[in-house]
Amino acid sequence: MVLDLPQICALLQVPLPTAEPAQAPLCIDGVNTLQLAGGGDLCLAETSEQADAVKTSGAGAVVVPEDFPVLIGPVLIRSSEPRRGFFRVAEAFVPASEIQGVDARAVIDPTAILGQDVAIGACAVVGAGVRVGDRCIIGPGCYLGPDVVLGMDSVIEANVTIHRGSVLGRRCLIHSGTVIGGDGFGFSWDGNRHRKIPQLGCVVIEDDVEIGSNCCVDRATLGETRIRCGAKIDNLVQIAHNSQIGRHVILVSQAGVAGSSRIGDGAVIAGQVAISDHVSVGPGARVGGQSGVTKDIPAGLSVFGTPARPIRDTLRELAALAQLPGLLKRINRQASELVELGERLERLEQERSGSCR
């Protein structure tokens, strides 16, 4: 993909820059950082403080705010929304999938039903009764168990495992190494050993969900584990059996949601957070990094800490804790002062009683 200046300006919905009339025509074939860019790259500078970096950049052109200084260097393209516009142009440079068509070395059960224009990589294994929607891409080395369903336009990156009966919606993107539909973690102690509770539910992932690399989404014991529309999940996240992840939820890397918990629509769960089992996080709640959520969180509340409490309370406690070593000294000093006051008072009292006699 190569874009010239008029094409880029059209994508940015801005007029052509007119200040530099005599330049050679610009050929942009990628995006990059100011530091690493070459002449074919388009870059972004969000504030005027980056003027020096722009000046010394090898970039061919830079999208900048409207009030950005005039300077000698790359072509400047001014926009009232430089960040948003830049990434709109950047989408033009997303490469086409490297997986084209169904590779002869993919292993596809004859009962699987593939939609139009499906691509499946080599050494992918597609089980019996699988249904793959139009234009889906399944990377090399993936395994799709029996009766898995993929909605249209979903992309499964290389080496993903999706177990029996899992259902994914449209336009999902599942990154490499992720395992969907593994057994939930359920056992009952029978006096001698942990007896496995059969895990007979499934996983349902709705439309427009993205799941990062090396995540785990366990099947339900009964019923379903469900991830709702538009939720975005980072790498190495654990979603346990029967949990429910709401619409547009954000789950940052290494977070874990234990069994049967519910995350409300639009909640944001930061990295390395643990949500205990059977807990409900309200819609729009925000959970700070490394927190441990052990109780229900009301809608919209920001919490932090282990156990997680309202972030203001936790921060106030942490601030107080920082004063605690000094406080110990003050308490000791006050104790001495109390003793001293007591002694002085006793002297007065004795004199008083002496003078009364």
Place this chain on the structure above:
Amino acid sequence: MVLDLPQICALLQVPLPTAEPAQAPLCIDGVNTLQLAGGGDLCLAETSEQADAVKTSGAGAVVVPEDFPVLIGPVLIRSSEPRRGFFRVAEAFVPASEIQGVDARAVIDPTAILGQDVAIGACAVVGAGVRVGDRCIIGPGCYLGPDVVLGMDSVIEANVTIHRGSVLGRRCLIHSGTVIGGDGFGFSWDGNRHRKIPQLGCVVIEDDVEIGSNCCVDRATLGETRIRCGAKIDNLVQIAHNSQIGRHVILVSQAGVAGSSRIGDGAVIAGQVAISDHVSVGPGARVGGQSGVTKDIPAGLSVFGTPARPIRDTLRELAALAQLPGLLKRINRQASELVELGERLERLEQERSGSCR
């Protein structure tokens, strides 16, 4: 698998329900939640509070406690142990493995020895000298390095990696994406760089161990990393080199056990716990979620926090911490009161000394 009412009652060890004589014969072909069930599903209601949910459920039959109310709706099957009985029936619906026989597109070294009725999926790679016990199932995309041993009736789900010389017992279940026998993390700084310490030990996993998805069990530097009989390990758990996991230990998701640590029999390690290296957790100890265990834990003790201490101590400290911001105000007030008392006392003393003169 389809079961009728007499068959289900036989599995539950309860008499046939007689209250509803005129019903059509029941055909149960699955288990589900009350909310999602259809007419072919058997469900579970553990308390009478679920009576409304039972009444409105589409389930064909529901296993209920003996004192459950009589109601119009699904067939009720009363049991003194509804939960246990229900999951005993549920086991009948565990589907047969989708992997049958040795796939022609599996890659099996001619020196590997396969037992009776082994199943190996497509694109699995089985190395030289591997020994696979009777009735084992190896999923698509797995890699078993040289001289790996699998005991009878073990199941290795898709895309698992088991490295050279790892030994697994009977009836083990290893979920997808897990890596067994990767190098331990050991280096020595030689003044210029971290020099790799060769990792020449192995991994031994005893009978009836289940390991979740995307876990890591590292080989020992020397000797063995060992997971004993009946231990159950959730997803994304790290077991470092030379650690020893006791019999029937529970390790919940995202926990990590560092090098050379020992977890005693029957201990329960909650999610996101970190066990430091060279630490011993006593048999039957319980470690609360997100704790950091830095010292040995006695048998049977419940600990919590980072660093982990007896849970009572940690909870008492947390309760005290919640009072700390208020305490700071009290200390300041007491300081003022002390000053005021001191001034009043000084006035009295001055008057006294004045009156004495």
Place this chain on the structure above:
Amino acid sequence: MVLDLPQICALLQVPLPTAEPAQAPLCIDGVNTLQLAGGGDLCLAETSEQADAVKTSGAGAVVVPEDFPVLIGPVLIRSSEPRRGFFRVAEAFVPASEIQGVDARAVIDPTAILGQDVAIGACAVVGAGVRVGDRCIIGPGCYLGPDVVLGMDSVIEANVTIHRGSVLGRRCLIHSGTVIGGDGFGFSWDGNRHRKIPQLGCVVIEDDVEIGSNCCVDRATLGETRIRCGAKIDNLVQIAHNSQIGRHVILVSQAGVAGSSRIGDGAVIAGQVAISDHVSVGPGARVGGQSGVTKDIPAGLSVFGTPARPIRDTLRELAALAQLPGLLKRINRQASELVELGERLERLEQERSGSCR
């Protein structure tokens, strides 16, 4: 590999032991722990306290310190640096790779360029334009996307995924299940949904980097995510987009580095640590286990806690916190004492004013 006593002493750079002249010639074909060793094993005993364990070991020979007691049992080989020497010998027993040559069932794009003596396992998939350096080993089930570059002598274990355009240096070792070059986690809320920010940068891994099993190293949004020479990364570690990991950094298991953060050369990040986004950890800094780094850390500083502060401060606060429940009682007692002093003072004052009247 079998070594006799003169060969082992040569590797250890020590003279042949002469005390036991009449022994049968020693054949060492492995290394092991004292407890598990057989007659063909070489072991290590680092202190004289291990004398009993050496005496009862089945080992053929044991490397010991120079002042180790004389005893009947395995051949003792004395060294001024027993640990270092032992592991130098141990390196001789590292087995040759099980992957030899390019397997006929590997799937290699015709445009990929393979160096001399490259080995590629079965069911590995190597994409278009990939360049593989001399003597590299690529395990079974790996996927290398288009234009990936591997430097000479790098080893990619089984079932690793390396996405488009990632560049690895020489002598890198990537363990199984790791995903390199997955999309960074970047979205912008457009009022209705999280809109994906295209992830168009890459991953650059320099020479001599080792990455454990089931890690994730995300590609940069723009520019590069970079791991510098000699960094060593344990299992299940998250390296987010645009982060920079310095030379010889240690990242222990389950740690996570968020977007655009920088870890300085030689820093040591313990297990389950979270580094927030856009944070800089100085060279040589040390971050204690489970810490949450939310602000820049100066070079060389040791920090601990969430949020991470200088370890001395955190430990002092934790020690003070342990005293807090007792402190609450003291404060209450002081409050009573203040009341009592006040009352006594008031009595004196009233008497005084009475006597003045």
